[in-house]
Amino acid sequence: METAVIVVIGVDKPGIVAGISSALAKRNVNIVDISQTVLRGIFAMIMVVDVEKSQVSIGELRRELQQVGKELGVEVLLYHGEVFKYMERV
Amino acid sequence: MRYSPEEILEVVNMLTREDLDIRSVTLSINTLFASSHDGRVVLDRLSTLERIMSRFVEAVYLVQEKLGVRIVTKRIAISPVQYLLEPNPREELVVEVGKLLDEMAKGTGVDYVGGFSAYAERGTSRGAQVLLNSLAEVLNSTERISGALNAGSTQSGLNVDAVKQFVSQLFQMSPKASSRTAVIVNSPQDSPFIPSAHHGPGMPNASVNIAVSGPGVIAEAIRRSKPFTFQELYEVVKRAAFKVTRLGELVGRAVSEELGVNMGAVDLSLAPSPTVGDSVAEILETMGISRVGGPGSVAALALLMDAVKKGGSMATNLVGGLSSAFIPVSEDPIMANRVREGYLELSDLLAMSAVCNSGIDMVGVSKRVGHERITALILDVLTMGIVLNKILGVRLIPLEAGPGEEVDLGGLLGKVVVADVKEVEVSQFVRMGGFLPTPIKRLETG
Numbered sequence: 217m218e219t220a221v222i223v224v225i226g227v228d229k230p231g232i233v234a235g236i237s238s239a240l241a242k243r244n245v246n247i248v249d250i251s252q253t254v255l256r257g258i259f260a261m262i263m264v265v266d267v268e269k270s271q272v273s274i275g276e277l278r279r280e281l282q283q284v285g286k287e288l289g290v291e292v293l294l295y296h297g298e299v300f301k302y303m304e305r306v
Numbered sequence: 307m308r309y310s311p312e313e314i315l316e317v318v319n320m321l322t323r324e325d326l327d328i329r330s331v332t333l334s335i336n337t338l339f340a341s342s343h344d345g346r347v348v349l350d351r352l353s354t355l356e357r358i359m360s361r362f363v364e365a366v367y368l369v370q371e372k373l374g375v376r377i378v379t380k381r382i383a384i385s386p387v388q389y390l391l392e393p394n395p396r397e398e399l400v401v402e403v404g405k406l407l408d409e410m411a412k413g414t415g416v417d418y419v420g421g422f423s424a425y426a427e428r429g430t431s432r433g434a435q436v437l438l439n440s441l442a443e444v445l446n447s448t449e450r451i452s453g454a455l456n457a458g459s460t461q462s463g464l465n466v467d468a469v470k471q472f473v474s475q476l477f478q479m480s481p482k483a484s485s486r487t488a489v490i491v492n493s494p495q496d497s498p499f500i501p502s503a504h505h506g507p508g509m510p511n512a513s514v515n516i517a518v519s520g521p522g523v524i525a526e527a528i529r530r531s532k533p534f535t536f537q538e539l540y541e542v543v544k545r546a547a548f549k550v551t552r553l554g555e556l557v558g559r560a561v562s563e564e565l566g567v568n569m570g571a572v573d574l575s576l577a578p579s580p581t582v583g584d585s586v587a588e589i590l591e592t593m594g595i596s597r598v599g600g601p602g603s604v605a606a607l608a609l610l611m612d613a614v615k616k617g618g619s620m621a622t623n624l625v626g627g628l629s630s631a632f633i634p635v636s637e638d639p640i641m642a643n644r645v646r647e648g649y650l651e652l653s654d655l656l657a658m659s660a661v662c663n664s665g666i667d668m669v670g671v672s673k674r675v676g677h678e679r680i681t682a683l684i685l686d687v688l689t690m691g692i693v694l695n696k697i698l699g700v701r702l703i704p705l706e707a708g709p710g711e712e713v714d715l716g717g718l719l720g721k722v723v724v725a726d727v728k729e730v731e732v733s734q735f736v737r738m739g740g741f742l743p744t745p746i747k748r749l750e751t752g
Contacts, residue, residue, distance in 0.1 A: 260315065264309070278371075296373045299317060303553060304316070
């Protein structure tokens with residue numbers, strides 16, 4: 217499994233999870249974990265996904281998700297799982 | 307591997323709000339294959355670096371895109387040009403080599419080429435002399451070339467004659483050109499930073515050296531935790547420095563793998579940038595020294611440095627470069643403000659250099675001060691370096707302006723403020739020639 221972390225930041229409204237999820241499904245990216253929290257007083261959705269079988273590169277996936285985010289009026293960030301492994305685990 | 311939302315958001319905050327990024331990925335390459343008595347052969351052989359530069363830039367972009375982490379600059383460090391000049395010591399050749407590498411850097415997207423450098427601790431070799439004679443011309447006629455003079459070391463003493471020649475060249479440089487050179491002692495062999503970057507002796511043919519930039523992360527961690535004791539403060543800095551360095555380790559490994567070359571060193575240094583919230587001075591002020599330069603600044607910096615080194619050394623085995631907290635005045639907006647306001651003087655920067663590895667860095671001086679007092683100021687820093695066995699350097703920007711005035715160099719270089727140099731006659735001391743013999747500390751190694 218090759219993980220990536222997606223963070224969606226913005227005002228909570230219907231369609232965010234659906235929009236991001238369908239963009240991921242289109243590229244064969246599997247959602248491993250999903251949670252919601254508040255970041256800087258704003259709604260934040262965190263998804264851990266498996267990009268091993270993704271049909272596009274992680275950079276391309278980031279651009280596609282950011283486009284979806286733009287349409288939904290939210291900010292989308294995507295980092296490789298290694299970033300969290302290196303910084304949060306010894 | 308599972309992460310809590312708090313862990314994920316901590317990292318995301320560091321990478322977005324607290325300006326954590328990779329200051330530089332520097333590919334260090336042995337370029338002595340270009341050595342020849344024939345200048346045309348030297349240039350022909352160096353031109354083969356263009357392909358390597360392109361591949362390097364591509365690899366850095368790929369890693370940046372894959373990880374989602376910003377890499378601010380891509381640099382190449384070459385063998386000290388001094389050695390290329392030993393068989394063919396001609397000033398025209400240095401200038402031609404500079405222009406060739408500058409063009410290749412611009413064409414491929416490499417931000418800087420470091421290594422227009424010379425080692426001259428005890429004396430000045432033919433190659434070092436030619437490089438020194440041409441330094442102003444090379445730096446004035448290029449945009450991305452950089453180099454440093456290693457004028458001394460704890461092992462060999464300090465070549466005062468070479469320092470004087472360096473000052474003479476410095477006064478002929480444009481402000482931007484002078485920002486790409488420094489005079490240093492105890493130069494590291496694997497620095498990813500400009501202007502100290504070069505491919506030092508004893509290194510493999512190629513390696514990747516990394517510089518991180520995380521002052522904002524450290525300042526924010528202190529602000530959040532509101533420590534009551536020095537031990538708590540120490541722990542907060544150490545933990546934050548660990549995370550910052552781990553990011554450097556990850557990016558270094560990823561670029562090394564992509565290029566198929568060795569991972570070299572991670573420089574633990576906290577490097578500020580003119581961006582708001584990316585300041586070493588801000589860390590010290592967050593610790594409770596309300597204006598950097600005030601009493602306690604050295605103590606706060608010493609604590610910061612020690613905690614950063616302890617946290618950083620747990621995060622990577624490949625510690626290298628300068629591994630310090632940089633205090634480049636123009637690149638750190640709060641430092642620059644404190645100089646302008648009169649809180650931070652050259653003597654304060656000198657005192658702070660005793661506990662970090664920067665020295666007097668990116669400080670403007672008025673050309674009216676003259677060569678002798680500038681030479682004496684440089685000697686203050688460099689002798690401190692050889693006596694304390696530390697890497698220390700001086701990067702001054704000579705300007706027509708007077709004390710308190712500022713000149714904007716733009717980008718990462720920021721606004722250079724002219725510092726006041728005391729009006730004291732020093733010519734009798736500075737006019738003496740020769741070199742300072744090795745300090746007694748030299749005997750500790752044999």
